[in-house]
Amino acid sequence: MTVVYSVLFMAILGIGAGVFLAFASAKFAVKSDPRITLIEAALPGVNCGACGFPGCSAFAKAIAEAKAPLDGCIPGKRSGVPEKLKVIMDTDAERLTALYEESGEDPEKALEKLLSSSGTEVKAAPPKPKRPTQEEIDSYKGKLKENSRAAVVFAILPNINCGICGSPGCAAFAIKVANKEENADKCVPGKRQNVPEKVAKIMALSQSEIQKIIEDTSGESAEIKKKFES
Numbered sequence: 001m002t003v004v005y006s007v008l009f010m011a012i013l014g015i016g017a018g019v020f021l022a023f024a025s026a027k028f029a030v031k032s033d034p035r036i037t038l039i040e041a042a043l044p045g046v047n048c049g050a051c052g053f054p055g056c057s058a059f060a061k062a063i064a065e066a067k068a069p070l071d072g073c074i075p076g077k078r079s080g081v082p083e084k085l086k087v088i089m090d091t092d093a094e095r096l097t098a099l100y101e102e103s104g105e106d107p108e109k110a111l112e113k114l115l116s117s118s119g120t121e122v123k124a125a126p127p128k129p130k131r132p133t134q135e136e137i138d139s140y141k142g143k144l145k146e147n148s149r150a151a152v153v154f155a156i157l158p159n160i161n162c163g164i165c166g167s168p169g170c171a172a173f174a175i176k177v178a179n180k181e182e183n184a185d186k187c188v189p190g191k192r193q194n195v196p197e198k199v200a201k202i203m204a205l206s207q208s209e210i211q212k213i214i215e216d217t218s219g220e221s222a223e224i225k226k227k228f229e230s
Contacts, residue, residue, distance in 0.1 A: 034096035035064040035088055038114065041107035042084040043073055046129055048162040050074040050189040063089070074188050075129075075164055084111070087118045129163035132172070137161055140171035149202065149210050150178035155224035156198045158189045178203075198228045 040060040051072040053059040062068035063085060070089070071082040088096070091114060103109035144151040154174035165186040167173035176182035177199060184190070184199035202210070217223035 033064055034093060034100045034110075036060050037100065037107045038088050038096060038111050039063050039085060041111045042076075042081055042088065044075045044079065044081070044128060046075060046131075046162050046164060048075060048160060048164060048189040049158065050192055052192065074191065084115065087115060091118075129166070131163045132161055132168035136168040137171065140169055140175065143175060144171055147175055147178055148214050149205075149207070150175040151219060151221075152202050152210055152213055152224055153177050153184075153199055155221040156190075156193075156195060156202070156228050157187060158193065158195075159221075160189060162189060164188045201228065 040056055043056045043060060045056050047055040049055070051059045051068065051074065053062055053068065059068060059073065063070065070085045071077060073081045076082070096114070099113050100107065100110045103113060144154055154171050157170045157174060159170045161169040165173045165182070167176060167182070173182060173187065177184050184196045187195050213224060213227060217227070
């Protein structure tokens with residue numbers, strides 16, 4: 001009988017502990033900042049790094065903490081991201097939380113409701129850039145061996161294959177730029193690294209000068225990049 005009572009006592013104790021932990025978890029749960037969720041939903045989501053932060057999530061957190069400018073997302077400027085972020089930052093956190101919950105915790109729907117209720121006219125976001133497949137990336141990298149000027153251009157690009165430029169990877173873009181089929185300004189993440197200016201210098205070099213750079217660096221992208229850092 002003692003064994004039965006002991007088992008029963010332990011069972012009751014276990015149930016009580018479970019109920020208490022569930023209550024404590026709900027009571028003391030730390031809710032995420034709704035601003036960060038909505039800010040990230042307003043961004044292009046290409047994680048290009050042009051803002052100076054390692055991805056859109058980090059940039060969204062910095063915006064929410066007032067550690068980054070509203071117009072820091074360079075690709076987002078053309079789709080009204082700064083205006084959207086201003087609406088989010090000007091809205092009370094409780095209001096954002098309510099919208100988020102009303103939208104079934106769907107940040108895109110919550111953002112749509114917020115913008116609609118604010119009366120702020122914003123630009124429609126363009127389709128997100130298509131990232132190239134690894135097969136496409138490798139294919140165009142192989143073609144750099146046939147185009148020394150393109151190889152030098154490729155070396156000074158961010159090499160993140162974000163797809164914003166519309167080309168299937170940085171190598172493909174470098175080939176187009178070297179062949180004067182594309183403008184270096186289309187490399188949005190590269191603007192922070194002065195890519196357009198560096199490309200202009202590369203395009204002004206003679207073929208013999210380009211070949212010398214390749215020979216001096218053994219064609220290593222990191223070594224080529226160093227030559228254009230200053």
